[in-house]
Each structure stands twice: as structure tokens, then as C-alpha cells.
Amino acid sequence: MATEVRRDVVVLEARAERAEGGWGPAVRAASLAGVVAAWELAARLGGIPSVFLPPPTAVAAELLGMATGGELWRSLQASLVRIVLGFLVGTGVGVVVGTLAAVSPLAEAVVDPLIAATYPIPKIALLPLLVLWLGIGEASKVAVIAIGAFFPVAVGAMAGIRGTDPQLVRAAVSLGASPFQVVTKVRLPAALPVMFAGFRLAAGMSLLLVVSAEMIAAAEGIGFTILHAGDLMQTPKLLAAIVVLSALGVLSTWGLQALERRVVRGRAH
Amino acid sequence: MQVRFESVHKTYRRRDGIEVPALAGVDLAVASSEFVSLVGPSGCGKSTLLLIAAGLIPPSSGRVVFEGDAGGRPRTAVVFQEFALFPWRTVLDNVAFGLEVRGVGRAERLERAAALVRQVGLSGFESRYPYELSGGMRQRVGIARALCVDPAVLLMDEPLSALDAQTRQLLQEDILRLWEATRKTVLYVTHNIQEAVFLSDRVVVMSRRPGRVREVLPVPFPRPRTEALLADPEFGRFCHRIWSSLKEEARAALEETHGDGSPA
Numbered sequence: 001m002a003t004e005v006r007r008d009v010v011v012l013e014a015r016a017e018r019a020e021g022g023w024g025p026a027v028r029a030a031s032l033a034g035v036v037a038a039w040e041l042a043a044r045l046g047g048i049p050s051v052f053l054p055p056p057t058a059v060a061a062e063l064l065g066m067a068t069g070g071e072l073w074r075s076l077q078a079s080l081v082r083i084v085l086g087f088l089v090g091t092g093v094g095v096v097v098g099t100l101a102a103v104s105p106l107a108e109a110v111v112d113p114l115i116a117a118t119y120p121i122p123k124i125a126l127l128p129l130l131v132l133w134l135g136i137g138e139a140s141k142v143a144v145i146a147i148g149a150f151f152p153v154a155v156g157a158m159a160g161i162r163g164t165d166p167q168l169v170r171a172a173v174s175l176g177a178s179p180f181q182v183v184t185k186v187r188l189p190a191a192l193p194v195m196f197a198g199f200r201l202a203a204g205m206s207l208l209l210v211v212s213a214e215m216i217a218a219a220e221g222i223g224f225t226i227l228h229a230g231d232l233m234q235t236p237k238l239l240a241a242i243v244v245l246s247a248l249g250v251l252s253t254w255g256l257q258a259l260e261r262r263v264v265r266g267r268a269h
Numbered sequence: 270m271q272v273r274f275e276s277v278h279k280t281y282r283r284r285d286g287i288e289v290p291a292l293a294g295v296d297l298a299v300a301s302s303e304f305v306s307l308v309g310p311s312g313c314g315k316s317t318l319l320l321i322a323a324g325l326i327p328p329s330s331g332r333v334v335f336e337g338d339a340g341g342r343p344r345t346a347v348v349f350q351e352f353a354l355f356p357w358r359t360v361l362d363n364v365a366f367g368l369e370v371r372g373v374g375r376a377e378r379l380e381r382a383a384a385l386v387r388q389v390g391l392s393g394f395e396s397r398y399p400y401e402l403s404g405g406m407r408q409r410v411g412i413a414r415a416l417c418v419d420p421a422v423l424l425m426d427e428p429l430s431a432l433d434a435q436t437r438q439l440l441q442e443d444i445l446r447l448w449e450a451t452r453k454t455v456l457y458v459t460h461n462i463q464e465a466v467f468l469s470d471r472v473v474v475m476s477r478r479p480g481r482v483r484e485v486l487p488v489p490f491p492r493p494r495t496e497a498l499l500a501d502p503e504f505g506r507f508c509h510r511i512w513s514s515l516k517e518e519a520r521a522a523l524e525e526t527h528g529d530g531s532p533a
Contacts, residue, residue: 170320170325170347170353171354173325175343175367176371181370185369185370186355189357265357265398266358266359267356267400
């Protein structure tokens, strides 16, 4: 009687592997350029009135005019002063309050319910109240930005410091670190990456709030320029100001990334 | 400096309020310049005992007595299983940390740290960050960091458990060499019997949880020891003798784990 023997043979052979890393910078640049070109064509050939959709070249010309005429720098300066002051005050207080709440149970019990109750408020809703308290001038606008920048940083500092690897704290204590040194030499450096996530959110929040505040109560600034140009149906100027905002957002992200690379050491970036 | 554990108990309170005994009366004396290893089934509380000696957690009752002149040196320093290096500090700054928090000036502490980095064989890696090092190199940094404060007693909590077998073997010899050079009082926690025998003057076998001292065995092999000892049949027999003592505890601990579903 014959025994049937079944043999399966599987051979894995050499084959070309697709290089990893996806599509290169050419496609990325083409994506942006393609949209701008399509917009230009639609505006020029599509019969869309310029007041609704001026071509990118018109927007660029307007931007150039605003730059040479000085209007761009005046509104940029007005907005930047508000952003920088508000961001610095808000994030500074945020780091201090977040750190205290993370290391002191008493501070946490005091601060936690206040943050939980006020975090959900859209910060721009506080502007009329701040104007009432601080006047229509710079202080109220800086204050609303500071409040907006405060929360993500305070929450980030708290989470980062509480999340410090307890083994690192043990190691520091066993080597003789005081409770204060544990905070300054272990918990704060360990929390920096999470804090930087808070800084990035705070930067975005600052940009959002400066524009909103300037639309409500200001005589200059990028937000004012956008609102004013809209009222006068100066669409190229309106779009030029939006381009400036986009550049501000990108630059602040790059700046914070560069700072993070310098400050946060010892990790593979 | 000698260390004496006197009837040390430790009970943890779990989150649901149930009290779990970890140590049930440990009595043990470690003489000055003696290398003593603690072996025992997992969860027997040997690491807890080490953390109590380090002053990182208090005993529930009983006490730990340090006797002898520390000469102004810190009592203890700990080498951790998972290294616990500060990721944002370079090798040199990790090793210098203990001196830094004790207020030693920058030039002096960096000089002493550099000497220890050399001693553990990491010359040339002073300005690397931990993430750039292999596991074995990281633990060399951990050992150098603990030795840098020149503690009277060195506490090592499963320092080689996170390393692969070959690296472990190499570091065992390094630890032996460092100990023979410094003759520090060492309390060494491990679950590896060969490692304990190879390194120690005495091996303490602990019972399963709640831990207490089951047996203390003086290691009969003379120093200085070399790798050749590992191939000695007497070495194998002695290790087996310890394993026999440990085995029933380990099996019972394993079965208890299965019994109530909670980790031992």
C-alpha cells in the first residue's frame, strides 16, 4: 500500500523593497503651489469678482504695498507687543502655579477646583469684563491673552511634574537631594517636554485671542486691520493680513521647536 | 560601617484598605566591609528591605541600626534595577549628582565624577546622554553615581536584572573588582543564585511573602575570585544547595499567586 507524502515548499526570495519615508519635499511644495496656482486661475479666468476672491498676485502686491507704506509694521508691532507680553505673563504664572499645585497638596486643593471651573470658559468672553476693570487700552488685551496662555501651561506643568518617574525621585533622595532640590533638579527638568506642549498650545491661544481682542476693541493691530478691511470691502488687504497671521503662527511654532531643542536635552529628538 | 536589622516589619495598605504584610520580622546583621546578598522568591520583600535601609520608606515596626563612624560620608547610596539615570544629564553630570546636591563645588565634583567614570570603564563617554548608551553602560553609570558620594554602605537592588545574560556576566566581574578595590559594606538584592554566590561573603535566603530570614549561608570560596570559579563543581553544588532551600518557597509563592490572582 502506497503512502502518500505531501510536501509543501515555500520559498522566500529576495525582492526589491520600497524605500521608506514617503513622498519627498517636491510633492509637498507642489501641493501648496498647486492650490495657489488654481486660485490664481479661478480668480483671473473664472469670472469671480475680485471683491470676493482677489488673485494671489493681487494679495501679494497689497502685502508689498503695506510693507513699503509702513502700515504692515505698525499693525504687526501693535499685535506682537500684546502677544509677547500676554504670553510671557500667562506662561510665567502658569509654570509657577502649575508647579506649586503639583508639589503641594494644599496648593493643589486650592487651585484645582478654580482651574476646573474656569478652564472651560472661552477666554474672549472675559474681554468686556477686563475692559471694565482695566480700561479699553493695552492692559485688557494683554490680560485676556495672559489668561488664555496661562491654562495650557499650568495644566501641562502640573501633569508633567506629577508624571515624573518616581524612581528618579527615589534616586535623587537616596543621593541626598532636599525636597526643594527634588523639584528644581528632577521634577522640573523631567516635566519640560510636557510643559513645551503647553507652550505650543499657549502660543496658538495667544494668536487667536489677539485677533479676537483687536476685532472687538482696538484701533490698530492685525485683527483690527482684518476687520477694517472687511468693512471697506478691501479684500486683498484682508487676505494679506490673514497671510501675515499664518506666517506668525508658523514662525512661533518654529521658534518654540528651536527653543525646545536647545533646552530639552538628552533625548533623541 | 555595620548594619543591623532588628525585627523589621513592613505592612502595606492597599488602596482598598486591606493590609498586606511584606516583611514579617527580619533580623540580620551585615558586618563592616562585608558583601551580603539577599535571595528569595519574587515578592518576598527583599527590595522593600533594601529601600528601608536606604531610608526611602519607613519600617512599620522594628528598626535598622547603623553602627560605626561614617566620617561625614553619607550612610547609604542605592543602585537601582532600572538604572534610574536622569535622562537630561550627561554621564558625568549623572555621576556628579550626589555631590552636587550636597553642595560640593563644581570643579571638585566633576573631577571626582570623572575619576569614577574611568573606574567603571566609561572613559570617553563623559558627555554622552543615557539614551545613547547600552543597558550595561547605563548600569555602570548607575554604579559610578552611587559610589561617587562614597557611601558607608552600598545598597544594590537587583542591579543586573534588566541586562542580558552576557552583559550581566561581565558586570558581575566588574562589581567584584570594584568591591575588592573599595571593600565597602554591600547589601545586594538579587534573584540569581549564581550571582549571589559569586559575589558574596554570605547569602541570605528569604522566605516567601511576608518575608523573613529563612537561612544564612557563608560562602566557602576564597577571594580574590575569578570567572574560573563559575566552572568549579563545588560552586555548582553550593548553588544547588541554596536552590534546594529556596525551591519550596518559590513554588509555594508561585502557587499562592495563582490562588488569589494577585501578584506575589
